[in-house]
Amino acid sequence: MSVAPRWVEAINKALSHPDNKGKVIYQVATVDARNVPHVRSQVHRAFMHPEGRPDLPLLVTSTDARSPKVAQVRANQRVELAWWMEGSQDQFRLSGFVRIFPSASAPGDSSSTPIPAGAVAFKTLEEQGFDWDAKRVEVYNSMSPGMRASWCSPHPPGSALASTDEQRSWPSKVPSEPESEEDRKNAETAQNNFALMLFEPIEVDWAALGVLPNRRTVFTRDGDKWNEQTVVP
């Protein structure tokens, strides 16, 4: 019987700390095709793992399929994220592989990114016949009407904004139960632009600054086994 690595328990424990309420934002760093780094905040949606394999955890987040980070991930699937939980004074740095799962009707490249060599969790899910599009729709359906509207902009995130007047005409809510033909069209646009972003960590660096002396532990995955090393903070 496989068990979740200790770092997952540490993150879940930190998240349940009363002073860490809402600390579900991490910063995700990518490197583009020209080797230039980029970093941005993203919302942690959930952990998941292949059936019967809690030792192979993945982090679920999401994005707009048209956003620059997607092209960066297509060029290089190695990413690192940093997660600071101020209430408990824990920093988690997770390094690993990312995959993007856009809609089949996404604008531009609608293919999902490949399984990187060594990405055992992604490979196991593939072997188990995991339905990524069903997961994408499930996560989309959990979003608020306001969030859904953010995937309706007629122009890609990061492109020049012609006028704020035009921006004001864009939908501000996409209700889950469409009340008009316009709602229905907007829901289709939002769903088409909505992409799942999955992160498979292979190294986790946990700096616990809420204890004295401070403790820092590095977890490294070797195949499907997690090793643990205490290091100098």
Ligand SMILES: Cc1cc2nc3c(=O)[nH]c(=O)nc-3n(C[C@H](O)[C@H](O)[C@H](O)COP(=O)(O)O)c2cc1C
């Ligand atoms: C608190 C916060 C949470 C965010 N969450 C997400 C998210 O989950 N997914 C996302 O694509 N962008 C999210 N963003 C926006 C990104 O940080 C970024 O500005 C945008 O996605 C464009 O990034 P890119 O140009 O690197 O693709 C968030 C921003 C903030 C401030």
